[in-house]
Amino acid sequence: MRYFRLSFIVIAMTLVSTSAFAQALKSTAPKMSDRVPNAVRTVTITSGDDMKYSLTRITAKRGETIRIKLTSTGTVPKIAMAHNAVILKPGTNVAKFVEAGAMFRAEDFVNPALKASVLAQTKFAGPGETVELIFKVPAAAAIYPFVCTFPGHLSAGMTGTIVVK
Ligand SMILES: [Cu+2]
Numbered sequence: 001m002r003y004f005r006l007s008f009i010v011i012a013m014t015l016v017s018t019s020a021f022a023q024a025l026k027s028t029a030p031k032m033s034d035r036v037p038n039a040v041r042t043v044t045i046t047s048g049d050d051m052k053y054s055l056t057r058i059t060a061k062r063g064e065t066i067r068i069k070l071t072s073t074g075t076v077p078k079i080a081m082a083h084n085a086v087i088l089k090p091g092t093n094v095a096k097f098v099e100a101g102a103m104f105r106a107e108d109f110v111n112p113a114l115k116a117s118v119l120a121q122t123k124f125a126g127p128g129e130t131v132e133l134i135f136k137v138p139a140a141a142a143i144y145p146f147v148c149t150f151p152g153h154l155s156a157g158m159t160g161t162i163v164v165k
Helices: 002-028 094-101 112-117
Strands: 040-047 057-060 065-072 086-088 118-121 130-136 142-147 159-164
Touching: 057 065, 094 112, 094 142, 112 118, 118 130
Parallel strands: 040 065, 057 159
Antiparallel strands: 065 130, 086 118, 086 142, 142 159
8 A cells, every 4th residue: 555655656746847847848948939030041151360261152042041150260369350241232342342341440340331231240250259140031043242341351352152043
């Protein structure tokens, strides 16, 4: 009799703790609506002190959402060497855009007057840091340039394109 009572208690406790556990899981799991749009594809890019993107051509589907993760693998202090990725509207003159931002360090070297040309941008990554952006690709074929706005980096070759077919 005692044995049965004991096993009853054990089963009851197991049930309680299992449902408590399930409840805890339920409350911490993010709701679908809290998440970034589903089917986000992550594209990983690195760049070091050589001021080059590891990937300069990204192909994307119309209407898809991509996340670009940019990691700096360099060692030069951030004040002198930092990298970002700024996606620009098709047809933007990239050289002129970067040149116009050179005086705007506080604005991540993006001239506020040219903000309308920016479709998405990361923050700056210093050594070992990773930054990211989310870009909802418009539903039309186009070529979107992206560039690092840190002065001097475009002339070192730090630019690429997102090709949407
Ligand atoms: Cu850079």
